Amino acid sequence: xxxxxxxxxxxxxxxxxxxxxxxxxxxxxxxxxxxxxxxxxxxxxxxxxxxxxxxxxxxxxxxxxxxxxxxxxxxxxxxxxxxxxxxxxxxxxxxxxxxxxxxxxxxxxxxxxxxxxxxxxxxxxxxxxxxxxxxxxxxxxxxxxxxxxxxxxxxxxxxxxxxxxxxxxxxxxxxxxxxxxxxxxxxxxxxxxxxxxxxxxxxxxxxxxxxxxxxxxxxxxxxxxxxxxxxxxxxxxxxxxxxxxxxxxxxxxxxxxxxxxxxxxxxxxx
Numbered sequence: 001x002x003x004x005x006x007x008x009x010x011x012x013x014x015x016x017x018x019x020x021x022x023x024x025x026x027x028x029x030x031x032x033x034x035x036x037x038x039x040x041x042x043x044x045x046x047x048x049x050x051x052x053x054x055x056x057x058x059x060x061x062x063x064x065x066x067x068x069x070x071x072x073x074x075x076x077x078x079x080x081x082x083x084x085x086x087x088x089x090x091x092x093x094x095x096x097x098x099x100x101x102x103x104x105x106x107x108x109x110x111x112x113x114x115x116x117x118x119x120x121x122x123x124x125x126x127x128x129x130x131x132x133x134x135x136x137x138x139x140x141x142x143x144x145x146x147x148x149x150x151x152x153x154x155x156x157x158x159x160x161x162x163x164x165x166x167x168x169x170x171x172x173x174x175x176x177x178x179x180x181x182x183x184x185x186x187x188x189x190x191x192x193x194x195x196x197x198x199x200x201x202x203x204x205x206x207x208x209x210x211x212x213x214x215x216x217x218x219x220x221x222x223x224x225x226x227x228x229x230x231x232x233x234x235x236x237x238x239x240x241x242x243x244x245x246x247x248x249x250x251x252x253x254x255x256x257x258x259x260x261x262x263x264x265x266x267x268x269x270x
Contacts, residue, residue, distance in 0.1 A: 008135070008137070008138070010062075010120075011120070011122070011133055011135060011138075013062055014062075014110055014120075014122045014133070015122060015124070015131055015133065015143070017054070017055055017058040017059065017062070017110065018055075018108045018110055018122050018123075018124035018131065019124055019129075019131070020054055020058070021050075021051040021054045021055050021092060021108045021124070021126075022051075022108050022124045022125075022126030022129075023126070024047070024050040024051055024054055025047040025050065025051050025093055025099070025106070025108070025126045026126050026127070027047075027050075028045060028046050028047035028050065029047060029099065029102070029126070029127075033045055033046060033047070034046075035096070035100055042096065043096045043097060043100060044072075044096070045093070045096060045099065045100070047093055047096075047099060048071075048072060048092055048093040048096060049072065049092075051092035051093050051108060052070055052071075052072040052073070052090070052092035052093075054092075055070070055090050055092055055108070055110065056068055056070060056073065056090070059088050059090075059110075063088070066086060066087060066088055066112075067084055067087045067088070068087065068088045068090060069081065069087055069088065069089050069090070069215075069216070069243075069248075070088075070089075070090040070091070070092060070216065071090065071091050071092065071214065071216045072092060074214075074216075074248060078245070078246045081243050082243070084243065085114065085115060086112065086113060086114040086115075087112075087113055087243070088110065088111070088112060088113075089110075089111045089112075089113050089118075089215060089216050089219045089220075089242065090109065090110050090111075090216060091107075091108070091109040091193075091216040091217055091220075092108060093106060093107075093108065094106060094107045094108070094109050094192040094193050094216075094217060095107060095191045095192025095193070095194075097191070098168065098191035098192055103168075103191065104125075104127035104128065105127075105168065105190060105191030105192055105194055106125075106126065106127070106191065106192050107123050107124060107125055107126075107192045107193045107194060108122075108123070108124040108126065109121070109122070109123055109193050109216065109217070109219070109220040109221070110122040110220060111216075111219035111220040111222075111223055113219060113242050113243065116241045116242050116243055116244055117239070117240070117241070117242065118219045118220070118222050118223035118226075118242070119135065119136050119223065120133075120134070120135040120136070120223055121133060121134050121135075121219060121220030121221065121222065121223025121224045121227075122220055123193050123194075123196070123197060123220050123221065123224060125194065128145060129144070129145025130142065130143065130144055130145060131143045132152070132197045132200065132201075132224050133224065134200070134223045134224035134225075134226070134227035134228060135223070135227060136227060138227075139151060139153075139227050139228065140152050140153070140200050140224045140225075140227045140228035142197075142201060152200050152201045152202070152228050153200075153202060153228050153229050154199060154200060154202055154225070154228050154229045154230040154257035154258065155202035155203075155204075155205055155257045156202075156257075160184055161182075161183075161184035161185045161186045162182060162184065162185045162186070162205050162206060162261075163185070163186045163188055163203070163204045163205045163206070164179065164182075164185050164186070164187055164188065164204070164205070164206055164207075164208065165188040165189075165190055165195045165198050165199065165204035165206070165207045166187060166188070166189055166190075166195070166207070166208075167189070167190070167191065167195070167209075167211075168189045168190065168191045172210060172211055174210035174211075174252075174269070175208060175210050177269070178208060178210075178265065178268055178269055181268040181269075182268070188203075188204050193217065193218070193220060193221040195207045195221070195255075196218070196220075196221025196222070196224055196225050196255060197221070197224065199225050199228075199230055199255050199256065199257060200224045200225050200228035200230060201228075202257070205256065205257050205261060206254060206255070206256040206257070206261055206262065206265060207254065207255040207256070208253075208254045208265060209252060209253050209254070209255075210235075210252045211252075212249060212250075213249070213250045214248050214249055214250065215242050215243070215248045215249075215250060216248070217250070218232075218240070218250060218253070219242060221255070222240060222255070225255050229257070229258075230255065230256060230257050230258070231255070231256050231257070231258055231259045231262050232253060232254070232255040232256070232262075233253060233254060233259075233262060234251040234252065234253050235251065235252045235253065235254065235266060235269065236251070237262075237263065237266055238251075240253060254266065
């Protein structure tokens, strides 16, 4: 497959930025690092800060007219954000808890939002050198650490049992109650935005999330799932919308390989 047929210049540059940020993360990962607890009780490491600085600096050069909203620079007033028709949405280190546990399941997430929806997403996995990306123009792809590239798509059928992917760090009563209503299922635990990647590659069928997430946690993953043929919606079966309110927290949602499977799950929780 021709490398330049499936990568626009913008996507190629974004992948390089995500990889550079991932390398900075790994430099900290290999040390005896410490971490702080932020006001929202989430952890913060030097790796978060290094990655954030690299991504924001590179994006300002690459697209100087497109504003940036990042987890580590999220204190931009809504009356300013609401004027944006497009912007970069960045999670410089998604899965900081997994980073601290040193299990490798953490990612760099970069998404381009236009008219309140993701139109492009990049997920880099620093520990493995893998990269996932998706855009509305060309679909979704996966690149391994040996630089081979392949187009990815969601599973064509749910199979028996249904493969439910969930967080390593987050499981609650709502999810437990849903699982009780499933006849057969296989639970797959995975950290960070890698859960979206499993849906996009067809390795999992559904990702129900009944816990707190922020917009930067899911935007790149949503793009990759959608452009791999998948579906994501709130538990009210509404499209996810970004930058439409003061709060940057998401509604509960379900990401899945298709709309029918998502609606089937929704029927079990109502």
